[in-house]
Amino acid sequence: MKKRNLLLGLTAAMSLAMLTGCSSGSQESGESAAENADGKIEIEFWHCMGASNGELIQELTDAFNASQDKIVVKAVHQGSYTEASTKMQAALSAQEAPVVAQMEIGSLGVFADSGQLVDLQKYVDAEDFDLDDFMPGLLDASYYDGKLIALPHSRSLPVLYYNKDLFAQAGIENPPETWDELKETAAALTADGVYGYSCPLDQWYYTALVMNAGGTIYNEDETTIGFNDGSGVEALNLWKDMIAAGTMNVPSGQDYNSSEACRNNFAAGTAAMIMQSSAQLKGLEQTCDFEVGVGAIPMLTDRAYPAGGSNLMMFGGHSEEEEAAGWEFIKFMTSTENAITWANGTGYLPVRQSCTEQDTYKQMVEEDPNLQIITDNVQYCAEATFIPEYAETKDIIANEIQKCILEDGYSPEEAVQSMADRVAELFQ
Numbered sequence: 001m002k003k004r005n006l007l008l009g010l011t012a013a014m015s016l017a018m019l020t021g022c023s024s025g026s027q028e029s030g031e032s033a034a035e036n037a038d039g040k041i042e043i044e045f046w047h048c049m050g051a052s053n054g055e056l057i058q059e060l061t062d063a064f065n066a067s068q069d070k071i072v073v074k075a076v077h078q079g080s081y082t083e084a085s086t087k088m089q090a091a092l093s094a095q096e097a098p099v100v101a102q103m104e105i106g107s108l109g110v111f112a113d114s115g116q117l118v119d120l121q122k123y124v125d126a127e128d129f130d131l132d133d134f135m136p137g138l139l140d141a142s143y144y145d146g147k148l149i150a151l152p153h154s155r156s157l158p159v160l161y162y163n164k165d166l167f168a169q170a171g172i173e174n175p176p177e178t179w180d181e182l183k184e185t186a187a188a189l190t191a192d193g194v195y196g197y198s199c200p201l202d203q204w205y206y207t208a209l210v211m212n213a214g215g216t217i218y219n220e221d222e223t224t225i226g227f228n229d230g231s232g233v234e235a236l237n238l239w240k241d242m243i244a245a246g247t248m249n250v251p252s253g254q255d256y257n258s259s260e261a262c263r264n265n266f267a268a269g270t271a272a273m274i275m276q277s278s279a280q281l282k283g284l285e286q287t288c289d290f291e292v293g294v295g296a297i298p299m300l301t302d303r304a305y306p307a308g309g310s311n312l313m314m315f316g317g318h319s320e321e322e323e324a325a326g327w328e329f330i331k332f333m334t335s336t337e338n339a340i341t342w343a344n345g346t347g348y349l350p351v352r353q354s355c356t357e358q359d360t361y362k363q364m365v366e367e368d369p370n371l372q373i374i375t376d377n378v379q380y381c382a383e384a385t386f387i388p389e390y391a392e393t394k395d396i397i398a399n400e401i402q403k404c405i406l407e408d409g410y411s412p413e414e415a416v417q418s419m420a421d422r423v424a425e426l427f428q
Contacts, residue, residue, distance in 0.1 A: 281347025
């Protein structure tokens with residue numbers, strides 16, 4: 001993949017500061033800044049998990065700290081993926097970046113492109129660490145410009161959740177697999193204040209539909225979008241048709257607030273089907289007072305998904321001891337045992353193939369078959385789009401989607417063409 005020079009808000013001063021190798025925190029004469037009063041190496045780990053997921057992150061961090069006596073990791077919650085990315089840019093500018101961070105995969109190209117991330121390959125080579133065990137559809141989003149700059153952790157894909165009770169009442173046995181079936185099923189379930197289908201006007205769910213109509217996010221040359229071939233228009237027409245038919249609800253709010261509103265509608269029984277992240281599985285199962293079902297995103301011509309979620313990575317500018325401590329923590333968090341614990345407690349994907357071979361995982365699947373449905377769809381995750389322009393591309397797509405759906409007189413053809421033109425400008 002070609003390396004880009006667009007830094008999307010990271011200033012040259014930030015890059016220079018990190019390249020000089022400054023570590024975070026102060027350092028007194030004769031004493032390593034990485035050591036605490038007990039002589040242990042102390043590092044920070046930034047994460048984006050709140051609520052029960054955040055509690056589990058803290059439990060796993062505490063387990064790591066208790067597993068050995070040389071390293072102490074301090075887990076620090078930094079808000080949503082967007083908030084964490086903004087805070088990270090500020091931390092880099094102030095030379096106060098953490099050693100390890102959990103960052104959304106779409107933003108990693110910005111940091112990798114400016115040389116902010118540590119190439120983990122040296123640690124892999126030093127101990128013959130097995131990368132082959134990671135699921136191929138997830139590991140590919142850990143490389144940039146030939147360098148291993150992350151390991152998979154909180155990875156997800158978009159799925160269709162459905163209310164099994166409402167399905168049973170309507171005499172519908174299985175979730176829809178095609179767009180035509182989605183329309184028919186939504187129509188059959190729409191009645192008495194209940195919408196058959198609800199989805200945020202979010203670029204991730206839109207691009208999932210685009211991919212399932214044969215499109216790609218970028219064209220082969222990476223000069224503009226790869227869905228200005230009809231697939232982008234088809235996806236917008238699907239939503240517009242369902243809204244016009246009264247079978248689709250557009251949840252209120254923007255970004256994460258809109259997704260939360262969508263899940264609330266589902267839990268309240270006013271939306272029979274919703275598109276959301278697989279990471280929401282456990283939360284929905286615990287919140288809803290009905291049986292939650294999971295299905296693949298309905299397709300038009302293909303089965304493909306834009307993988308989402310976040311990876312663990314290490315930021316440069318720290319001592320060798322701190323980096324070594326960070327590597328031990330990353331290994332711990334992505335081990336087979338802890339990957340199973342994380343998947344079972346959240347709904348995120350099991351990132352290692354060996355997870356599915358363990359009795360613990362088999363018992364999880366037996367107790368909750370939804371997990372197996374999600375895991376089975378990992379094979380359809382498309383190669384990650386991992387370039388600096390991606391962050392702005394997502395914003396452009398989201399803006400055009402909302403304009404097309406919410407404003408009169410702005411056609412899907414106009415919206416997709418505008419996406420193509422605006423994204424093309426990013427590559428000039």
